[in-house]
Amino acid sequence: MMLHAVRVAVIEKIRIMVLVMAIYHGICHTWGADGRCISLLKILFSNSCIYDCKYCINRATNSVPRATFTPREVADLTINFYKRNYIEGLFLSSAVVRSPDYTMELLINTVSILRNEYNFNGYIHCKTIPGCNQDLIDKLGCLVDRLSINIELPSNDSLKLLAPQKEKDGIIHPMKYISNNIKINHQDKSRFKKNFVPAGQTTQLIVGATPESDLKILKLSESMYKKLSLKRVYYSAYISVNNDRNLPTLEKPPLLRENRLYQADWLLRFYGFTADELLNKENPNFSTLLDPKCDWALRNLDKFPVEINTANYYTLLRVPGIGVISAKKIISARREFSLNFDSLKKLGVVLKRAQYFITCKGKYFEHVYKFNKNFIETNLLSSERKNLPSQKFEQLSIFDNLLPTKEDKIKCLTGSL
């Protein structure tokens, strides 16, 4: 009997581990036909808007069919999808119906039905309507996990041009208010405090509708991360849906630019880079050929090559191709034994870009013949785009060296050649 009791206790221990595992799980429930993961029920509460923002499909002067949910409908939909394991939570946004305050009240209604009536404890992300009352933000913030206000355009002039009814202050003030409240809430040690926006706030801006440079956008994001302690800034490539003389006419949305901005955004948040390091006034936009980190590394070749076995964590992070996970793996693995290129491959470190910037026990990678900017740049480009020829050896020029010189001609005449 005693033995049996011990056994049950050990199995219980495994169960605890199982439960711990159950807490940390991904949030993706399915993947759409475009390959993006679907984790939240992402809907507009209404599309009948009183504002007339020039870039938006739902602006007041467009003739599109208009529809508005009732709070009960959205709450029912969310809880039933959640129970059937279709989604992980709700992402609720809305056009401005009648007035900002009225719309906010509708959103609060929806969320409070979910939280208080259906006891929904999943994730809720809600948009804040610019220009609404602060009390309403307080009320909504205590119900949801994450709040966001879209700044949409990266400067005040652009806002005046394209979204004349929105004001910079109407957007920045609530953002400051939310971030202050989150800070106060963090410091509050009382047992009965209300949780105000536990997952922080985010924002979104449109890239390519106005002439701002990448440097300006990145500077804006950096200051928002630092001053307003935002969790994320989302960038969305401008897709032209309306015709207006103030709008640019783009055939395709600037997807590559969006991608580069996201790459740089990661460098700001997880890799300890600053906006000024990545871009400067001479080249205010990102290179179309190379990613921001490679671009930075090529401009700062004096900081490379990095020795894998001795470099510290932050130096490793700056090597193109080595990310947070790889850097941590390297740090923990080199405690046991010193690393060479084979063991790096076994650890799962991708050497495609990293090979040009690192040494292992003082040696370069086998295919890296020389360490100069020209060689590395050509090879990086050719690995990105398969059709470019890779440079293994320097191209010999026929005309420089091989044209017969005067001496050669004399040798020919005398018959010694």
Next chain:
Amino acid sequence: MSNWKLINKIFTYDGTFNGLLTIVFYCYSNKLLPQNVYAEEKYIPNFLDKVFYIKTDENKAERVFNGINKNICYEALYNSFYAFNSNRKDKEINILKYLCNGFDVGPKINTMLTLSYVYSVILMRKYTLSECHKLKGLLRFIEIDNNIFYASIHPENDIIEPLGHHFIRRLPSQKFIIHDKNRELYFIYNGNEYRIVDNINISIPTIKDNEQKYQELWKLFFNTISIKERKNERCQMQFMPKKYWQDLIEL
């Protein structure tokens, strides 16, 4: 373990975790290693093999079970348990070597990844748990009568228990049944406690009316949210392999 006697025999057992632990006990006490270990039902007879059936002994399994926790480490128990639940063919011999060597060297065994059997045990654990993780998102409940939820899955590994635990945490007061169709196992939770049963005849009651409505709405949402201009089926399939599609509503 290096001076153990390698014998030219095949061990078979009844296919339970206790059975495998009994083999570990037998091998460790006699200092010998068999050529291979198979579950009795999965073993295909071969006239060159000398087959030796080892009967499961709960008491010995008990001692090994406690011994692993005490002398190796808790993580070793965890690794071998989930490696055992995977569907790899050579799992038993790898776990046997892993545990036997583990008793010699102690908790250091988990960092000795250069030994092929240690590496494969850890890989098998990873393989099992990653499938479990994937199914936490890809499982779909259907509402049937009496307010009970039913879901069918076709997993490659035996992951019904950790999967069920996840859904007990997620829906603590909801009664549900998870049906592993590859193994005919049922995870049944009544809102209070759970039980795993096999080989019983459960007739699935009829689907409720509003279930159909929510399925239609979900399909509509799924099709609307994907951007037509950025269609990328390869990317979709990479995240969501086609073997899981049969249980999904939206595909």
